[in-house]
Amino acid sequence: MRKTNKMVILRPLILSLxxxxxxxxxATQPQALNKEASPEEVSAFFRTTEESDGPFTQWxxxxxxxxxxxxxxxxxxxMDGGSIGNGYTEKDITLxxxxxxxxxxQEQGYLVIYTRQEDQAFSADEAEDLNxxxxxxxxxxxxxxxxxxxxSSEEEADGFEVWTSFSDPNSYAIASQLHEALRSLNYTSDxxxxxxxxxxxxVLSFTQAPSVxxxxxxxTSSDDMEKLxxxxxxxxxxxxxxxxxxxxxxxx
Numbered sequence: 001m002r003k004t005n006k007m008v009i010l011r012p013l014i015l016s017l018x019x020x021x022x023x024x025x026x027a028t029q030p031q032a033l034n035k036e037a038s039p040e041e042v043s044a045f046f047r048t049t050e051e052s053d054g055p056f057t058q059w060x061x062x063x064x065x066x067x068x069x070x071x072x073x074x075x076x077x078x079m080d081g082g083s084i085g086n087g088y089t090e091k092d093i094t095l096x097x098x099x100x101x102x103x104x105x106q107e108q109g110y111l112v113i114y115t116r117q118e119d120q121a122f123s124a125d126e127a128e129d130l131n132x133x134x135x136x137x138x139x140x141x142x143x144x145x146x147x148x149x150x151x152s153s154e155e156e157a158d159g160f161e162v163w164t165s166f167s168d169p170n171s172y173a174i175a176s177q178l179h180e181a182l183r184s185l186n187y188t189s190d191x192x193x194x195x196x197x198x199x200x201x202x203v204l205s206f207t208q209a210p211s212v213x214x215x216x217x218x219x220t221s222s223d224d225m226e227k228l229x230x231x232x233x234x235x236x237x238x239x240x241x242x243x244x245x246x247x248x249x250x251x252x
Contacts, residue, residue, distance in 0.1 A: 068249050072102050100237075110245075113137075115133040115137075153220055160189075161192070162175045162215075163214075165196050177245070181241055188217050
């Protein structure tokens with residue numbers, strides 16, 4: 001009985017130590033790349049990492065049996081500001097919400113990988129930049145890829161949209177949970193789940209993991225931005241999206 005009690009106590013302590021070391025190693029990966037790295041350089045970076053850090057790669061695969069890896073993609077960045085409206089720039093709002101969401105998931109024990117954690121882009125070429133983001137996700141064999149954006153319109157429009165592949169059950173399941181989370185906040189109109197199979201989006205088409213792109217509102221709508229530009233609401237939004245992702249994986 002004495003041995004059993006010791007193992008019950010030690011097992012979670014050992015696991016916590018392993019997770020802490022592993023996360024410390026993963027957290028720096030995207031930032032180790034040059035901001036102007038091409039997709040080929042991104043791929044070479046991750047390939048070199050896997051070859052030189054064999055034990056590290058093995059730990060990642062072992063940890064996947066214990067917790068999930070989620071890639072969070074803050075839309076735009078660097079010279080690509082995205083849409084502009086009501087005194088806001090899309091890249092700033094997407095990054096703020098993404099970092100809050102990532103922190104929430106990390107606090108719940110999830111491994112989070114960011115495509116960016118600051119105002120940067122991988123390339124001045126939009127296609128190369130988008131491709132680099134998908135390669136980050138594919139290199140880690142992640143469980144979910146979530147890209148965060150804001151919409152814009154020259155006409156009066158508001159509301160959120162959730163984009164995913166209707167032909168991929170795993171992607172659609174995640175999209176459904178995130179859609180319900182956004183609806184529950186009741187902060188703008190619901191523009192429903194949209195089928196990216198009919199209107200292909202690069203980061204969804206070329207990401208191997210189940211993937212979703214969120215248009216959280218219209219930057220050109222003063223009503224939407226009254227909420228999305230507010231730090232307190234950004235935190236509330238991040239917690240709702242984080243809870244939805246966790247709920248999805250707990251149901252698997």
